[in-house]
Amino acid sequence: EVQLEESGGGLVQPGGSLTLSCVASGFSVTSRAMDWFRQAPGKGLEWVSGIYGAGGSTHYQNSLKGRFTISRDNAKNTLYLQMNSLKPEDTAMYYCATGDVVAGSTQGTRVTVSS
Numbered sequence: 001e002v003q004l005e006e007s008g009g010g011l012v013q014p015g016g017s018l019t020l021s022c023v024a025s026g027f028s029v030t031s032r033a034m035d036w037f038r039q040a041p042g043k044g045l046e047w048v049s050g051i052y053g054a055g056g057s058t059h060y061q062n063s064l065k066g067r068f069t070i071s072r073d074n075a076k077n078t079l080y081l082q083m084n085s086l087k088p089e090d091t092a093m094y095y096c097a098t099g100d101v102v103a104g105s106t107q108g109t110r111v112t113v114s115s
Helices: none
Strands: 003-007 010-012 018-025 034-039 043-050 055-059 066-073 078-083 092-097 109-112
Touching: 003 092, 018 034, 018 092, 018 109, 034 078, 043 066, 043 078, 043 092, 055 066
Parallel strands: 010 109
Antiparallel strands: 003 018, 018 078, 034 043, 034 092, 043 055, 066 078, 092 109
């Protein structure tokens, strides 16, 4: 059974950093395209970043380039999202997704950027 579990969210001040983790089970993180999405309070799901293919090609929402970094660790079977220079508008629930595990169907991890 394919399962994903996010963690690493929390409260951080503007300008701070967080690294989100998404532990996968039932498949290898290098065998599937994987994405991060987020949902800000009162708004819809928004694609953040993806990592695709055996080579790990990375892709980002244009407005997040340079601040966010997606990566994966095959040994830990985990997907990551390193977030730097966080802004209040980054406040959201963050979800990882792959294949039939659609964004928003997992528990997610909450990120709050506030002073």
